[in-house]
Amino acid sequence: MSRFLAFLRKEFYHIFRDPRTLIILFGIPIAQLMLFGYVMTNEVRNVKVAIVDHSKDDLSKRLSQQLLSSGFFQLAAIPSSENDYESLFRSGTVKEIIVFEPEFAIHLMKEGKANIQVIADASEPNAAQLTVNYTTAIVNNFVKNELMKNQPLPGINIKVRMLFNENMRDAYNFIPGLIAVILMLISAMMTAITIAREKEMGTMEILLASPLKPIQIILGKVVPYMILSIISALAVLGLGMLVFEVPVIGSFALLLAEILLYIFLALTLGILISTFVDSQLTAMAISGFVLMLPSILLSGFIFPIKNMPIPLQILANLMPPRWFIEINRTVMLKGGGLNEIWPNTLVLMGMSALFIFISIRKFKIRLQ
Amino acid sequence: MRTLYYILQKEFTQIFRNKSMLPVIFVMPLVQMLILVFAATNELRQVDLAIVDFDNSASSRKLTTEITGNPFFIVRQNLSSTKDAEDLLMRNKIDLALVIPRNFDKDLTLSKRADVQILVDAINGMAAQLSLGYLSNVIGNYSQKILVKTGKLEPGLMKSIEIKPTYWFNPQLNFKYYMAPGILVVLITVIGVLLGGMNLVREKELGTIEQINVTPIKKWQFIAGKLLPFLAIGLFDLAFGLLVARLAFNIPIRGSMPLLFGMGSIYLVLVLSLGLFISTISDTVQQATFVTFFMLIVFILMSGLFTPVESMPDWAQKLDYANPLYYFVKIMRSIILKGSNFTDIFNEFAALSVFAISMFGLAIFRYRKTS
Numbered sequence: 001m002s003r004f005l006a007f008l009r010k011e012f013y014h015i016f017r018d019p020r021t022l023i024i025l026f027g028i029p030i031a032q033l034m035l036f037g038y039v040m041t042n043e044v045r046n047v048k049v050a051i052v053d054h055s056k057d058d059l060s061k062r063l064s065q066q067l068l069s070s071g072f073f074q075l076a077a078i079p080s081s082e083n084d085y086e087s088l089f090r091s092g093t094v095k096e097i098i099v100f101e102p103e104f105a106i107h108l109m110k111e112g113k114a115n116i117q118v119i120a121d122a123s124e125p126n127a128a129q130l131t132v133n134y135t136t137a138i139v140n141n142f143v144k145n146e147l148m149k150n151q152p153l154p155g156i157n158i159k160v161r162m163l164f165n166e167n168m169r170d171a172y173n174f175i176p177g178l179i180a181v182i183l184m185l186i187s188a189m190m191t192a193i194t195i196a197r198e199k200e201m202g203t204m205e206i207l208l209a210s211p212l213k214p215i216q217i218i219l220g221k222v223v224p225y226m227i228l229s230i231i232s233a234l235a236v237l238g239l240g241m242l243v244f245e246v247p248v249i250g251s252f253a254l255l256l257a258e259i260l261l262y263i264f265l266a267l268t269l270g271i272l273i274s275t276f277v278d279s280q281l282t283a284m285a286i287s288g289f290v291l292m293l294p295s296i297l298l299s300g301f302i303f304p305i306k307n308m309p310i311p312l313q314i315l316a317n318l319m320p321p322r323w324f325i326e327i328n329r330t331v332m333l334k335g336g337g338l339n340e341i342w343p344n345t346l347v348l349m350g351m352s353a354l355f356i357f358i359s360i361r362k363f364k365i366r367l368q
Numbered sequence: 369m370r371t372l373y374y375i376l377q378k379e380f381t382q383i384f385r386n387k388s389m390l391p392v393i394f395v396m397p398l399v400q401m402l403i404l405v406f407a408a409t410n411e412l413r414q415v416d417l418a419i420v421d422f423d424n425s426a427s428s429r430k431l432t433t434e435i436t437g438n439p440f441f442i443v444r445q446n447l448s449s450t451k452d453a454e455d456l457l458m459r460n461k462i463d464l465a466l467v468i469p470r471n472f473d474k475d476l477t478l479s480k481r482a483d484v485q486i487l488v489d490a491i492n493g494m495a496a497q498l499s500l501g502y503l504s505n506v507i508g509n510y511s512q513k514i515l516v517k518t519g520k521l522e523p524g525l526m527k528s529i530e531i532k533p534t535y536w537f538n539p540q541l542n543f544k545y546y547m548a549p550g551i552l553v554v555l556i557t558v559i560g561v562l563l564g565g566m567n568l569v570r571e572k573e574l575g576t577i578e579q580i581n582v583t584p585i586k587k588w589q590f591i592a593g594k595l596l597p598f599l600a601i602g603l604f605d606l607a608f609g610l611l612v613a614r615l616a617f618n619i620p621i622r623g624s625m626p627l628l629f630g631m632g633s634i635y636l637v638l639v640l641s642l643g644l645f646i647s648t649i650s651d652t653v654q655q656a657t658f659v660t661f662f663m664l665i666v667f668i669l670m671s672g673l674f675t676p677v678e679s680m681p682d683w684a685q686k687l688d689y690a691n692p693l694y695y696f697v698k699i700m701r702s703i704i705l706k707g708s709n710f711t712d713i714f715n716e717f718a719a720l721s722v723f724a725i726s727m728f729g730l731a732i733f734r735y736r737k738t739s
Contacts, residue, residue: 020658031666039684040675042410042494047678063529089536091712092702095678112527122535123705125543126410126494127676132533133501139529147527154480156431156511158504162490163457173492197654280654281566288661297407302674304495307413309406316407326460333491334458 007212007220014194015224024190029182029232036174037244043170044130048076050085050094055104063142067098072134085119095121096131108147164333171244176328177301179236180262180321184295187229187263189287191270195221196283199274214363222267229263249335258331258345262324265348268355269320275362295321323347371585375593379567383597392563397555397605401612404551408674411543415499416462418444418453425473427514431484434510435466440502450487457489463499464488476514537622537705545620548613549700550673553693555609556602556632557639557667561660564598565643569656572647581737591732595640602636603629622707631703631713634720635696641727642692648734667693695720 108114120128198204299321330336453465475482571577650656671693702708
């Protein structure tokens, strides 16, 4: 036991004496939390627009005013002719051009109907679509409040209830996913690299020749990263709850148990990778391609899996984070319990069992 | 000049003798373009929807048919309570639930006004908004249709402003057109920073750099010798990636190719110098990769590749002035999709050039022949 503890201490020294390892361990989680928390948002804000008012009447002026004071739009240009539109888009000066037809107010008062043309720069398709949606919503509001004086409109009235994320906060979407990505990075990637490093430096042979049992060597490698992973997971979860006000509606104990299961899975994956590779560089390349990219892009973290083509959906099903992110979201935001997430839990367990099985088969105690 | 020629010859021989090099040059662009561009999409393929019809009348059934007839919606019907719908939402089986209340038909015929309720799984706000938009559109059109048919629209009373949207440069709102140029930028950035950087730090780790240090090769010749081969590989991959994008997604290329590759060269000099600079300050491959990895994550996420830069807070937009990816993502999208010309992107060009020259200078300056 004391031998094992000494080995463990050596591992901790290894980690804390290399400032660049610390960058990965703490810098990346913090940077990602900041970026996703404060920088990256799909909401459309401060869209640069041009307004072309061919009518210049009282109503069109009032509506323009309303559009610009909404906070979504910023007047960036007043083109004098249609020939300017294209170059305004090409240079990125504006993203949307709003054109009022001539005699706007007269059409509206006499015929009850007037037209506005909206041209959007669809080289950014989603932003374009959302911008047009906002424009429509503001114009419709204008019609309802100013022209119809709030009298009820005929037709089907839609009442919307936003479940699980009433205020459409971005943090609700990314905090559960970020936990999965960061844990994958720390647990799997760092474990794989550190074992590969011992192999590459030749120090693995020294360890194997020592009286430490193989299982102790592996445990000694894994335990520090397990502890760091748990700290990291709790930190992200805590910051998510305190700073970004993401709730944990379901059982906290269940969430912790699932996090532990996922850390265990990631560690076994790290060990598995390290049994296949001999150099740090390969370990890093494999971790980067097999772990990082898929856990960010094929897991539903940023982009919903159901929007992908079928072959990629199948591929995504092989990715552990895909199952874990769903668990996180269900327990944290929807208040679900084992009743809803048992299939995901089983998948995670099955994957860990498989990884352990292959690692044991591949682990070589003998030197070549 | 002759010295440079020999260094180049050595570098190329070394690169092509490395067996793992060819897959990196050919396979990585293919995999990235095909997998990432398809995976990174916010375009909705289908919306899973449940309909709870409490009214079960002619009107409500007609509305249901209208929705099921739309191939975009995968509909689960015949739920008997709102609770069932909420349960499906909880288990991630559906995105939206439409609840048609009792008296829907009666309200619609008598007072011309009826309510429906939509429950939305709003965890992913973007997806929620888009799918809600589609369903509202279908319901709105249906509503319009009945009102017109029953002559309930009295023109004198009603006032409406019709919005006619036109989507320029990408009328079908194809998300792949948007992603492909951005992913290409990531591709050549990774090639530049990682391959270029790793190459030099490997020489350090193996000790072979000492052998070069004792030769009369000048500092700039050495750095240029490390830079030019990867510049060629980077440009080749840019062309290869564009070809894949053209063939696989049929992406339109509106702008001028010479302009695109000119900008690409400047950008590659910048990222290669950056990689070389990182490797001059690192001693091992591992250190260099860790630093690069960290920088790339921050650069990529802030570049506007996934989310619009305009929506970022002010301080982040200011920080982006120092982010090479921000400029090049913008340049690529502008030239490829909008056909922007040199004057349109002059500011970005100027910024990139300044960065490229100073980074190249810094890399030469930091490289020491003495240890």
